Amino acid sequence: MGVQGVVLSGSGRLLLAQPHAAEPPRTLTPWAVLVRDGHIAWVGAPDEAPDTERWEDLGSALVTPGLVDAHTHPVFAGDRSDEAAARLAGQPYAAGGILRTMTATRAADDDTLRQLVVARLESALAGGTTTLEAKTGYGLSAAEELRALRLIREAAADVGIRVVRTFLGAHAVPPEAGSADDYVDTVITEMLPAVASEAQFCDVFCDDGFFSAAQAERLMTAARHHGLGVKLHAEQLARTGATELGVRLGATSVDHLEHLDAAGVAALAGSSTVATLLPGPTLVMRDHLPPARALLDAGVTVALATDANAGTYGNFSMPLVIGLGATVLGMTVEEALAAATAGGAAAIGLSASVGVIREGMAADLVAWDAEHEGAFALRLGAVRPVRIWVGGEERALH
Numbered sequence: 001m002g003v004q005g006v007v008l009s010g011s012g013r014l015l016l017a018q019p020h021a022a023e024p025p026r027t028l029t030p031w032a033v034l035v036r037d038g039h040i041a042w043v044g045a046p047d048e049a050p051d052t053e054r055w056e057d058l059g060s061a062l063v064t065p066g067l068v069d070a071h072t073h074p075v076f077a078g079d080r081s082d083e084a085a086a087r088l089a090g091q092p093y094a095a096g097g098i099l100r101t102m103t104a105t106r107a108a109d110d111d112t113l114r115q116l117v118v119a120r121l122e123s124a125l126a127g128g129t130t131t132l133e134a135k136t137g138y139g140l141s142a143a144e145e146l147r148a149l150r151l152i153r154e155a156a157a158d159v160g161i162r163v164v165r166t167f168l169g170a171h172a173v174p175p176e177a178g179s180a181d182d183y184v185d186t187v188i189t190e191m192l193p194a195v196a197s198e199a200q201f202c203d204v205f206c207d208d209g210f211f212s213a214a215q216a217e218r219l220m221t222a223a224r225h226h227g228l229g230v231k232l233h234a235e236q237l238a239r240t241g242a243t244e245l246g247v248r249l250g251a252t253s254v255d256h257l258e259h260l261d262a263a264g265v266a267a268l269a270g271s272s273t274v275a276t277l278l279p280g281p282t283l284v285m286r287d288h289l290p291p292a293r294a295l296l297d298a299g300v301t302v303a304l305a306t307d308a309n310a311g312t313y314g315n316f317s318m319p320l321v322i323g324l325g326a327t328v329l330g331m332t333v334e335e336a337l338a339a340a341t342a343g344g345a346a347a348i349g350l351s352a353s354v355g356v357i358r359e360g361m362a363a364d365l366v367a368w369d370a371e372h373e374g375a376f377a378l379r380l381g382a383v384r385p386v387r388i389w390v391g392g393e394e395r396a397l398h
């Protein structure tokens with residue numbers, strides 16, 4: 001009579017991932033993992049594995065922790081491909097685009113919008129993402145932002161993917177608000193109390209032409225009073241000091257950082273704030289690359305995420321983001337994979353449960369159609385999962 005659970009094993013590389021991107025990669029070959037009650041109960045060599053009735057051999061496939069996409073905006077309707085084309089033809093990025101999406105999103109009924117979110121979460125899962133942070137920010141009223149948070153919860157349950165929900169009421173100023181300051185008042189007095197029980201984080205688009213550092217500080221302080229963690233869209237369009245604000249207020253992550261300079265890197269070094277880098281929109285916007293190498297060399301915890309959204313980047317595939325991290329951002333493949341697993345988990349406050357393969361962690365695992373992690377660079381964007389487990393439950397691949 002063996003122990004309960006299932007042993008997964010293989011003759012290939014099990015990439016354990018690392019709690020910190022600066023640590024050297026650790027792999028195990030051959031390997032075995034005991035999965036029990038949704039968690040990893042044991043990791044080691046196959047000939048030392050506990051005796052169970054169920055045993056599955058994954059052959060020579062590379063196996064990694066489930067990927068963590070720590071920054072997405074999946075709740076929107078409408079199509080802004082025309083705007084992307086116009087921008088690439090020379091027109092500047094402007095706040096008007098978000099309001100265009102807001103109008104289309106408000107006009108979509110619940111079923112339509114839920115189906116759009118389900119399709120996006122399914123495409124994330126099909127790319128090996130097992131945990132995803134999902135932001136609101138295209139409703140921009142208490143009722144619409146609350147609806148977005150509810151639809152994310154419903155869609156995630158449908159798809160069987162872990163989600164962390166983030167309230168991004170301060171994404172843009174809606175047309176009915178008198179001014180940005182008036183809208184910040186509305187977010188603090190009406191929206192935060194209405195949404196706080198449905199979200200884990202509050203995010204603010206703190207940048208030139210959006211919300212100022214002073215407005216962001218008011219919002220983040222209020223969000224903290226409601227028990228929410230805080231995040232910032234920082235230094236994407238200009239160097240504003242949003243990074244230093246995030247560090248000072250204990251933000252879980254500051255995201256984008258295309259315009260971060262040496263002083264900003266120094267501010268992040270030694271803090272617990274994660275730098276979340278988003279190479280997808282950087283390329284589509286033809287923007288500066290964020291200083292990934294300098295951040296890693298300074299010992300900052302780095303996450304890689306898609307930033308899939310309505311207007312600047314629309315792809316929920318994390319394998320492409322890992323490939324871009326290892327190519328255009330100058331990271332090693334191991335650093336990029338760590339940033340897409342353990343780093344992503346740190347960026348959404350889930351380091352204790354997902355992002356590494358270790359006893360006690362959630363059994364979120366992906367077997368790939370590759371035998372070495374170098375494939376994420378070599379086959380840029382084309383590496384695919386062959387099998388996926390979320391909390392020990394295998395998910396069907398469509």
Ligand SMILES: [Zn+2]
Binds near residue numbers: 073233
């Ligand atoms: Zn974003």
